[in-house]
Amino acid sequence: MTESPASSAGSFVPAKPALVTVDDDPSVSRAVARDLRRRYGERFRVVRAESGQAALDALKEMALRGNDVAVLLADYRMPGMNGLDFLEQALDLYPAARRVLLTAYADTSAAITAINVVDLDHYLLKPWDPPEEKLYPVVDAMIEAWERTERREVCETRVIGHRWSARSHEVRDFLARNQVPYRWYPVEGPEACRLLTAAGVDDSRLPVVISPSGECLVAPQEMQLADRVGLATVPATDFYDLVVIGGGPAGLGASVYGASEGLRTVLVERTATGGQAGQSSRIENYLGFPDGVSGAQLTDRARRQAVRLGAEVLTTRDVIGLEANGSARTVRFADGTAINAHAVVLATGVSYRELTAPGLSDLVGRGVYYGSALTEASACSGDHVYIVGGANSAGQAAVYFSRFARSVTILVRGPGLLASMSQYLVEQIEGIEAITVRTGTEVVEATGGERLEKLMLRDRESGATETVDAGYLFVFIGASPRTEWLGEQIRRDTGGFVLAGPDLMADGRRPQGWNADRDPLHLETSLPGVFVAGDVRAESVKRVASAVGDGAMAVSLVHRYLENPS
Incomplete structure (x- = not known):
């Protein structure tokens, strides 16, 4: 492994972000590094390795030092660890780095098939002469994409718990689903014992979470945990144009479109954005991602997009009631607080049904x-x-x-x-x-x-x-809608799914209790100004793209409602 120096003697200079290239052929490895240094040497360090394992070892050291990596370029055919295996393992160390596979023409079909294994950004045919035409445009695009990516600093959140504790699992799962980096310490290990001793906590009170600031949280509840790791839990105001309940693809879609179209929007989620889709290891049939995308990546991007456009995102807020107060719609939380809005989108999704077999x-x-x-x-x-x-x-x-x-x-x-x-x-x-x-x-x-x-x-x-x-x-069995908290004013079918629009018009008549001088809009529920989107809607198509489309359509209908609420 070779790399350009990160600092001069006698003074500390923050290391430049790195471009890492891996190829087992020394001549090719040197050629790639030479071409990269020629164009990018002033802004980036060029790090090269001649095996996947050597490159992984270097990446681990760089991660410990807090160095950043912008682009990974790996040869497809390498003994011991091929390029795809390397890129897949490197993803855990540097998830924001852009990934490029170097491949010969004969391996193109295999490479295209294999890239479903890893979130590959591009593949590049060898040889690439002249680099000005074939190499640099690809690397330019990768660097530009990397620079647009939100990169979080390494977090020192630490979790200590029993390996087979349900509550320890819940804490780890909560952090992971909310994209909060953490380090896990099984209680049997020496480091866990050292941390517990330092915190003055015995192992009968696990799990213990130590926040980046050093605060010790003993068996924390989710809202307490969210507060300490930087997730928003308290609304900025008590009145919004639009409240979106549920942070799955439908809720995220509604939040993105609501915020982008000038509505003061808040998204309320009880656990973590993404819903069931966010827990998917890989979604391969979502439009615009020919190589597939993990549910966590897709929903994290959508959440960041909604926030960037101005939406507020609240986590660990359990909604227990919805009611009409004149022209306002009031959303009530389990802690007794409430927020109001002109309109509401229900996007609470569904949950997996439980097996009832003994012992489970x-x-x-x-x-x-x-x-x-x-x-x-x-x-x-x-x-x-x-x-x-x-x-x-x-x-x-x-x-x-x-x-x-x-x-x-x-x-x-x-x-x-x-x-x-x-x-x-x-x-x-x-x-x-x-x-x-x-x-x-x-x-x-x-x-x-x-x-x-x-x-x-x-x-x-x-x-x-x-x-x-x-x-x-x-x-992964069945789908139970999360609608038990809705009152009788929101009509549902026998399965608990929310009825909307034409499904409310039995025999061409408006639903009982409907007080508006018009028919319900397409995704509007039996309470005017309250809309439904995604899997919780009766007769919906249970696909991510459909849910996102529902969310976007709901916002369009919210605009129509606000223009003519009655």
Whole structure:
């Protein structure tokens, strides 16, 4: 590994951000570094390595020193660790760095297929002479994109807890879903003991969170935790043009369009923006991302976009009531406070239904999880992972966990996956040796001590049961709308999904209690000025793009409502 010096003798000079190039061919490696230095040497350090492992070791050292990396360029064919494996592991160290794969013409098809494994920004054919035409335009674009990216400073938030504690998992999951970097210390380790001793806390009061400022939080609730890590929880005012309830794709879409069109907008989310989509390891059929995008990346970008356009985002606020007060709509929180607005968009999404088999409820957070729980992925190494569900979210989780687990088994009650899962995902699963699909199978019991250890499975046709070793169970079944807090003034169907627009006009008549001298607008609920978007809407299409479209359309209808509320 070689790199240009970061400082002169006798004085400290902050290191320039780096351009890192990896190629096992020394002549190619030197040529790439030479071309990069020629154009970018004044602004960037050029760091080169001749193996993926050497480059990863250097990146770890740079991360510890607080150095930044703008672009990673890696050769596709390298012994030991190929370019894609390197870029995938480098993503954990420098998620904001732009990633470029260097490939020969003969490997183009393989590279294009393989880039679904990592969030690749570009691939570049070798040789690239002249660099002015083929190399520099690509690197210029990557640097420009990197400079536009919000890059957070390394955070020293530390979490100490029991590995198989449900509450410890909830704290880690909350931080991860809110894009808050943290370091995890299992209580058995010497560093955890040192931190607990320094904080004067014994291990019976875990989890413990130590904030970047050094404040010790013992078994914190989510609102307390959010306050200490810099998430907004208190509204700036008590009246808005638009309140959006729910921070999934529909709510984020409504917030972006509401704020961009001049409405004073606040987004209220009880846990973390992103919803179920935010927990997806990879979304490959969302328009505009030909190489796929993780749910966390997509929703984090949307959140930052909404904030940049002027929307306010509140987390850990549990909404328990909605009512009309004259022309205002009042949103009430569990802590007794409230905010008012001219209009409201309901985008509360849905939650996964729980399995009722014996033993499962006792093991939630200790091997049994609802949703993907990506914070557990790296710990799955050597374990048997079971996934219940046959829709895209289950398939995406299976593909992701197959990279870590000893084996992944998808359990489906029906005869196959094609009825509920996208074709591209079914084909991807069929090509992964570590994944097995068991159809017509259900979980009937879970057992374990400190953690999940075994599952009893039943064949639905024959009734035969089988007990299998299982370290993890991830459940993705059904969709329950989060509408239990809505009063009778918001009409819902028998499943609890919110009715809107034409669905309210039974026999061509306006809904009972409707007090406006007009028909409900397309996404308007039975309470004028309250709109619904995304999965919580009755008869909605359960796709990310559809939810975002609902959010955008709802804002357009809010404008129409504000022009003629009655």
